[in-house]
Every structure is written in structure tokens, then in C-alpha cells.
Amino acid sequence: MILIAILALPLLAAAVCGLSGSERWSPRVTLLAALANLLLAGEVALRAAGGETIVALPHWIAADGLSALIALLITAVGTSAALFSWGYMAHSTQKPRALRLYYVNFNLFLFAMLAVPLLAEPNLVWIAVELTTLFSVLLVSFADTHDALEAAWKYAVLTLSGAAIALFGFLLLFWAWQTAGGGPYSWATLRAAAGAMPPRLLQAAFLLILVGFGAKVGLVPLHTWLPDAHSQAPTPVCALLSGVETSAVLYVILRLLPLLGPASQGRAWALAFGLLSAGVASFLLLRVRDYKRLFAFSTVEQMGIVLAAAGLGSGAASYAALLQIVAHALGKSFCFYAAGSAALLSGTTEIAGVRGLLRSSPLGGIALLLGGLTIAGAPPLALFLSEFSILKAGLSGGQYLAVALLTLFIAVAFFGILRHILPMVFGKPLPQSVNRKLPRSVVLTLLLAALPLFVLGVYLPEQLSALLRVAAAALTHLAR
Amino acid sequence: MSQGFEPLLSALNALAGGLFLLSAFGMVATRQVLGCLRFFIAQSLLLAASAFLLGAAPLSAHLIAVGLLTIITKSWLLPWLLRRMVRQEVYTRREITQAVNIPSSLLIALGLVLGAYFLSAPWLPAGAAAGAGFVRINLPIGLAGLLLGAYTLAVRREALPQLLGLLAMENGAFFAGIAVAPGLSLIAELAVAFDVLVLAFVLGVLTRMIHERTGSTEVGRLAALKEEPFR
Numbered sequence: 001m002i003l004i005a006i007l008a009l010p011l012l013a014a015a016v017c018g019l020s021g022s023e024r025w026s027p028r029v030t031l032l033a034a035l036a037n038l039l040l041a042g043e044v045a046l047r048a049a050g051g052e053t054i055v056a057l058p059h060w061i062a063a064d065g066l067s068a069l070i071a072l073l074i075t076a077v078g079t080s081a082a083l084f085s086w087g088y089m090a091h092s093t094q095k096p097r098a099l100r101l102y103y104v105n106f107n108l109f110l111f112a113m114l115a116v117p118l119l120a121e122p123n124l125v126w127i128a129v130e131l132t133t134l135f136s137v138l139l140v141s142f143a144d145t146h147d148a149l150e151a152a153w154k155y156a157v158l159t160l161s162g163a164a165i166a167l168f169g170f171l172l173l174f175w176a177w178q179t180a181g182g183g184p185y186s187w188a189t190l191r192a193a194a195g196a197m198p199p200r201l202l203q204a205a206f207l208l209i210l211v212g213f214g215a216k217v218g219l220v221p222l223h224t225w226l227p228d229a230h231s232q233a234p235t236p237v238c239a240l241l242s243g244v245e246t247s248a249v250l251y252v253i254l255r256l257l258p259l260l261g262p263a264s265q266g267r268a269w270a271l272a273f274g275l276l277s278a279g280v281a282s283f284l285l286l287r288v289r290d291y292k293r294l295f296a297f298s299t300v301e302q303m304g305i306v307l308a309a310a311g312l313g314s315g316a317a318s319y320a321a322l323l324q325i326v327a328h329a330l331g332k333s334f335c336f337y338a339a340g341s342a343a344l345l346s347g348t349t350e351i352a353g354v355r356g357l358l359r360s361s362p363l364g365g366i367a368l369l370l371g372g373l374t375i376a377g378a379p380p381l382a383l384f385l386s387e388f389s390i391l392k393a394g395l396s397g398g399q400y401l402a403v404a405l406l407t408l409f410i411a412v413a414f415f416g417i418l419r420h421i422l423p424m425v426f427g428k429p430l431p432q433s434v435n436r437k438l439p440r441s442v443v444l445t446l447l448l449a450a451l452p453l454f455v456l457g458v459y460l461p462e463q464l465s466a467l468l469r470v471a472a473a474a475l476t477h478l479a480r
Numbered sequence: 481m482s483q484g485f486e487p488l489l490s491a492l493n494a495l496a497g498g499l500f501l502l503s504a505f506g507m508v509a510t511r512q513v514l515g516c517l518r519f520f521i522a523q524s525l526l527l528a529a530s531a532f533l534l535g536a537a538p539l540s541a542h543l544i545a546v547g548l549l550t551i552i553t554k555s556w557l558l559p560w561l562l563r564r565m566v567r568q569e570v571y572t573r574r575e576i577t578q579a580v581n582i583p584s585s586l587l588i589a590l591g592l593v594l595g596a597y598f599l600s601a602p603w604l605p606a607g608a609a610a611g612a613g614f615v616r617i618n619l620p621i622g623l624a625g626l627l628l629g630a631y632t633l634a635v636r637r638e639a640l641p642q643l644l645g646l647l648a649m650e651n652g653a654f655f656a657g658i659a660v661a662p663g664l665s666l667i668a669e670l671a672v673a674f675d676v677l678v679l680a681f682v683l684g685v686l687t688r689m690i691h692e693r694t695g696s697t698e699v700g701r702l703a704a705l706k707e708e709p710f711r
Contacts, residue, residue: 123665123668134679137682138682138685141686147704152686153690154705156683157642164653167653168656171657174663200603204603
């Protein structure tokens with residue numbers, strides 16, 4: 001029941017936002033629904049951390065540790081994004097109709113993202129992923145400028161054609177499943193039958209889904225749309241797109257990894273794809289001009305690191321990969337909130353247009369610095385711990401080349417991000433800066449979203465690490 | 481009874497497959513937007529025809545339903561929706577500047593079809609298992625349809641042909657799907673039909689916004705967002 005409530009709440013909120021006569025209620029209803037969902041997802045996560053699988057409809061809607069973890073992250077970032085939207089969006093548009101459509105789409109987008117981890121039937125999961133694109137396209141194009149429309153079109157066309165390739169993979173997967181005997185079709189039954197399925201079909205399906213959904217995760221070479229969409233969308237939407245949408249789709253690829261036996265090349269492909277993405281993105285970071293694009297490229301890099309870590313294959317590496325997903329979701333959403341605040345304060349998203357933010361607005365400056373340091377992986381913040389665990393897992397597995405490359409890319413990205421961020425925070429203020437006051441909801445979001453970054457860097461709550469262990473166990477191959 | 485019909489059904493299905501492939505070529509080669517839409521409708525009807533043939537012996541209510549669903553959504557509701565959402569003048573527009581000229585385009589498309597056959601060869605079932613004949617036709621043609629759709633997407637510069645290329649990719653996947661995964665749950669099929677309509681609606685809205693903003697639906701010209709080149 002609880003899972004159905006999680007799926008129903010955003011739909012309900014979308015309906016209320018769409019049908020209510022007054023726009024004043026939309027931000028409140030959205031925030032309330034998101035907050036309630038966060039509590040519900042927290043309850044699901046606590047139960048899943050104990051090893052329980054929460055089932056609403058057997059073989060259709062269910063959540064094990066891995067699903068609960070992703071759902072929890074989506075609701076957490078959904079809540080902070082709803083809070084941020086309240087004050088921020090009122091500044092972005094004066095048109096009440098546009099604002100109402102924004103909140104309708106926002107809730108529908110949350111619904112589609114939550115459906116990805118909570119649906120247990122793989123074919124329906126494909127549809128949920130497709131819907132995440134469709135419900136977010138009009139959010140990306142929200143500004144209705146030439147650039148926003150270009151970004152939205154590229155986003156739609158590239159990710160939807162990727163989804164069509166993945167669809168072919170899902171149909172092959174279903175075929176392989178039927179060859180192995182069939183029955184009720186879900187992630188759990190699929191994993192149990194993995195050994196009986198024809199390996200050739202399984203590999204082909206995996207590769208097609210890796211390439212197809214890889215486009216949506218932002219894996220190189222199909223990443224080209226990502227910096228555009230993740231920078232042109234309104235800031236709270238960027239936080240959702242970069243922070244959790246990419247991870248939710250990556251989750252589907254991770255679900256497939258345990259199906260592949262030890263003889264399969266699947267993990268090696270995942271490792272290679274991951275390293276390629278992390279490498280290319282870390283060098284592309286160096287030459288951006290727009291700070292929202294900077295954070296978007298960092299998402300490509302981070303997704304590459306997670307996929308590479310999952311490709312390393314050991315239990316410790318899977319655990320570290322999931323920890324990295326958690327840290328990235330919280331850290332990257334915070335980065336975009338900081339970027340949005342900087343844009344409100346300075347009136348531009350050009351890196352060269354923002355200097356000495358710390359002096360004109362201490363809160364905005366500190367937030368941007370914290371965001372930059374977090375996402376670059378500086379100690380003692382959340383991403384340092386997860387990146388360190390990944391490198392350690394790789395070393396103990398003897399995968400020295402992969403570890404060396406990852407270390408290099410992480411170092412390049414560290415340098416690239418701070419090279420851009422530091423002058424923005426510390427330099428000499430430009431004379432023509434706008435200097436507006438930040439809306440209250442934006443300030444509140446910055447304060448609340450910063451907390452977990454500090455906490456997770458030094459201390460991992462027992463419940464969370466139990467949940468991560470349960471979730472990591474779902475990524476290992478069941479030997480027959 | 482079904483045994484006697486099988487060769488005939490198989491032959492008809494091969495014909496539908498051939499025509500399906502031909503319509504994919506048509507979408508690559510026509511310059512006019514309206515022509516592209518017509519080829520897409522024909523392709524969807526051929527997909528439905530193949531589903532009917534596959535569902536005829538042994539009789540499968542499921543595949544018949546899939547066929548009907550395809551006809552309703554892709555060849556009737558979808559063109560109606562697009563016609564309503566995008567202004568008439570767009571349909572009569574002709575693309576003069578394609579990224580690749582049409583004769584070389586057709587040659588590349590031919591190469592893609594050959595590639596699809598080689599790629600899918602190792603997946604094909606050996607021997608005479610039930611339905612194996614259908615799979616041998618539908619799987620390579622479906623993969624070829626997917627690749628040709630992607631190619632249409634890559635060379636077309638107008639918004640609507642790109643959208644149709646996207647849908648043609650899905651048609652290709654389903655052309656293979658009806659043969660290899662006939663047991664797909666009806667809920668999934670219904671959800672896909674819904675999804676296709678949402679897709680057409682959202683991209684239709686976006687196309688209209690682009691038209692109003694830039695005065696053209698030539699999305700191939702949208703290329704302002706990029707990084708600074710290395711100096």
C-alpha cells in the first residue's frame with residue numbers, strides 16, 4: 001500500500017495544481033506532497049534496510065533495498081527542489097499560467113522518476129524511463145528562449161532514440177526469459193533465472209540497453225545533449241535532472257549487471273564505458289564558460305565513475321558505487337541550488353560574469369564554494385568518502401589500471417571545477433553586479449541541503465549503510 | 481488446420497516485412513514532410529498486418545489486439561494529433577538541404593540493412609521450433625527498421641521528419657518484438673500505446689513553440705549551444 005501511496009501522491013498533486021483555480025496553491029501543494037513522499041520513502045527504506053522486500057502488487061510493484069535507496073534519493077531531492085522552486089520560480093516568470101504548467105509537469109516528472117525504481121516488471125520500467133523524458137521536456141523548454149528550445153529538442157530526440165534502442169534490448173531480454181521457461185516476469189524472477197537464459201541473447205540485450213539508456217544517463221559519446229538540457233532548464237529542474245534522473249536510469253543498467261555470468265563481457269563494457277565518460281567529461285570541464293554547464297559536465301563525469309565502479313565487480317566496489325550515487329544526488333542538487341542563487345544574485349550564468357560573490361553575498365558565496373568543493377570531491381565532504389571507497393575497492397581487487405585512470409580523471413575534474421569556482425567566489429567584485437536579495441525559500445533550501453553533505457562526509461548512519469549493503473547485494477550474480 | 485496455412489502465412493509475412501523495409505527507405509528518401517508522414521502511416525499498417533499474420537495460426541487474441549492497437553494509435557490518432565498541433569504549411573514544405581544527398585543516403589541505408597542482417601544472425605533460433613520462421617523474418621527486418629529510423633533522424637533537418645524517424649525506430653523494435661516476445665503483457669502494450677501519444681503530444685507542443693520562436697521548424701539549424709573551442 002505504501003508504495004502505491006508514493007506513486008499516487010505526485011499524481012494527485014499534479015491534478016490539484018492543474019485543476020485548482022488559484023496559482024498560489026501550486027507551490028504549497030507540491031511541497032507538501034513531496035515532503036509526505038519523503039517520509040513514506042524513508043519508512044520504505046528503513047524496512048528494506050532490514051532485508052525486507054516491500055510488495056504492493058506481486059511482480060508489478062515492489063521495492064527491495066536497491067529500489068528503496070533510489071526512491072529515497074528521488075523523494076529527498078524532489079522535496080528540496082520543490083522548496084527551492086517556491087521562491088525561485090516566482091522570480092523566473094510573471095505568467096501565472098506558465099507557473100501552473102510548471103508545477104503540473106514537475107509533479108508528473110517526479111511520478112515518472114519514482115515509477116522507475118518501484119515498478120518491478122522490466123518492460124513497464126522501460127515505459128517509466130520514457131515518461132521521465134516526456135514529462136521533463138517541457139520543463140527544459142520552460143524559458144521559451146531560442147537556447148532553451150534547442151536544448152529541449154536535442155534532449156528529447158537523443159534520449160528518446162536511445163530509449164528506442166533500449167526497447168529492442170528489453171524485447172530481446174523478454175525473449176531470453178521466455179526461452180528459459182517464462183512465468184511471472186519481474187526483476188527478482190529474472191535474476192533467479194539468469195543462469196538458464198541463452199548468454200548470447202542476454203549479452204546482446206545488455207549491450208543494447210547500455211547504449212540506449214546510456215544516452216539518457218549521459219554516457220560518452222551520447223552525452224552531447226546533457227550539458228545543454230541540464231543548463232537551460234530552470235534551476236530546480238536541473239537539480240532533479242542532474243541529481244536523480246540520471247541515477248534513476250543508471251539504476252536500470254545496474255539491475256541488469258547481476259544477470260550476466262562471470263564469463264560474460266558485460267562488466268568489462270560497463271567499466272570501459274564508465275572510464276570513457278569520466279575521462280572525456282573531466283577534460284571537457286576545463287573549457288566551459290557557463291557555470292551551470294560546468295556542473296552538468298561534472299554529472300557526466302560522476303555517472304562515468306559510478307558505472308566504472310559497478311563494472312569493477314566486487315561487492316565492495318558495488319557498495320562504493322551506490323554510496324557515490326547517494327553522495328552525487330545530494331551534492332549535485334546542492335550545486336544547482338547554489339548556481340541558481342548565484343544567477344539570481346548576479347543576473348548571469350556566465351562564469352566570467354560572476355566575481356567576488358563572497359563579498360556581495362556571503363551566503364551565496366559560501367554555498368557556491370561548498371558546492372564546488374563537494375562535487376570536486378574535497379575532504380571531508382560526502383563525495384570524498386565515496387570516491388575514496390571506490391578507489392580502495394579497485395585496489396583491493398587488483399584492477400590497478402582502472403584505479404590509476406580514475407584517479408587521474410578525478411584529479412583533472414577537481415582542478416577544472418575549482419579553477420572556475422574559486423575566482424567566482426573570491427575574486428574582485430565586478431562593478432555592474434545586480435545584488436538582489438535571495439528569496440526566503442531559496443535560503444532555507446541552501447541551509448537544509450548543505451547539512452547532509454557535511455554529515456555524510458564524516459559519518460554514515462547505521463541504517464543507511466545497512467540499506468547500502470542490502471542494495472549492493474542485489475548487484476551480485478547469483479551462482480547456479 | 482493451422483499446419484496447412486503456415487507456409488502461406490509465412491510468405492505473406494515475408495511480403496509485409498519487405499514492404500515494411502521499403503517504407504523505411506521511403507522515409508529516408510522523400511523530401512516532402514507530408515510524404516514522410518504517409519510512409520510512416522504505411523509502415524505502421526504493415527506492422528499491424530504482420531501482427532495479424534503472426535496471430536492467425538495458432539490463433540492469438542493477444543497479437544490481434546496488438547495489431548488493432550497499432551492501427552488505432554499510430555495510423556489514426558497520431559497523424560490526427562500531429563495535424564492538429566502543427567500548422568498545415570509545414571506539411572507541404574520540402575527539404576532542399578539534407579545533410580547527405582538522396583542517392584548516397586539510399587546507399588548508406590542499404591548498408592545499414594545488410595549490417596542488421598549480419599548483426600542479428602547469431603541471435604536467430606536454430607532448427608524448426610514453433611514460430612522460428614517468423615522470427616527469422618521479423619528479427620532482422622525489425623533491427624533494420626530501427627537503424628533506418630535512427631538514420632532518418634540523423635539526416636533530416638525538419639522537426640516532423642525527425643519525430644517520425646523516432647517513431648519509426650520504435651516501429652522497428654516492435655516489428656521484431658511481435659515475433660520474439662509475443663507474450664508481452666497487455667498492460668505493457670497499452671502503456672506503450674499511451675506513451676506514443678504522449679510523445680507525439682509533447683514533441684508537437686515543442687515543435688509549435690520552436691515554430692513560434694524561430695519562425696521555422698528546421699531544427700537542424702538550432703546549433704547555438706556549445707563549448708568554447710581550444711585556443
